[in-house]
Amino acid sequence: MLGTAFLLLNGLLILLLLWTTRTRKKNEPPLDKGFIPWLGHALEFGKDAAKFLARMKDKHGDIFTVRVAGLYVTVLLDPNSFHNVLNDETNCFDFTRIRRQVIKRIFNLQLPFDNPTSERKWMEEHFQGLSLERLNSSMSAHLTSVMLNSPECFNSSEWREDGLFGLCYSLLFRAGYLTLFERKDNVAAVYEEFRRFDDLLTKLARSSLRREEKNVVTTSQERLWNLLSLRCLNKESEPNSWQQSYTEFLQNQGVEADMQKKAQLLQLWTTQ
Secondary structure, three states, rough: OOOHHHHHHHHHHHHHHHOOOOOOOOOOOOOOOOOOOEEEEEHHHHHHHHHHHHHHHHHHEEEEEEEOOEEEEEEEEHOOOOOOOOEEEEEEEOOOHHHHHHHHHHHHOOOOOOHHHHHHHHHHHHHHHHHHHHHHHHHHHHHHHHOOOOOOOOOOOOOOOHHHHHHHOOOOOOOHHHHHHOOOOOHHHHHHHHHHHOOOHHHOOOOOOOOOOOOOOHHHHHHHHOOOOOHHHHHHHOOOOHHHHHHHHHHHOOOOHHHHHHHHHHHHHHOO
């Protein structure tokens, strides 16, 4: 009896593996299933996703398909190809549901509009053409100012050592924040809180935060919501500024005041 049950179980497992096994077809990206049946690259991906994707990129190029816990995920790493893929008339991509889930999980934000057409139209108005030229000019000026007048600079007898990534992160973040949010008095505080939040964002997206990390994320989110609040932004903002326009867009879409505040953090992260 036990032998029959064992054989039946083995047979079911074999059928399951055959059913979930996939082979690369003509004109499809490289397929890398890994060495572990069904799991594939799940363990390596879960341990360090960035390192795993970098290894796959070196091995297969900018586009490839990997097996992760029974799922086959196609990865596209060439940003110049995103537009062509997403707007291909033959595809049936719909990111509405997953986008809503990710935004809620990471930013604790629920937006009432599901159709991104109006949001895309608003973004094109502020991030293309003459608006983009003005942003580029402002970004260049702020980047120069931040590099020459950083509050972290000391007199010539005092030196501070930092890694290249940390230096670039700090300079570009500060310049970008000043360009879009036009707030000089709280840029240092926003940077410190955003860095703490961003360092844990990948774990937050995967719901793998430890208890102490959850406390750090919650505290940083609340502080950033206050630092980016409409009350603060309206003090020095020009009447036709980017953040004023975004606030009006949210109001017209029926977004409540509390969610408007949280949406500012979403935009800060997106633009950074």
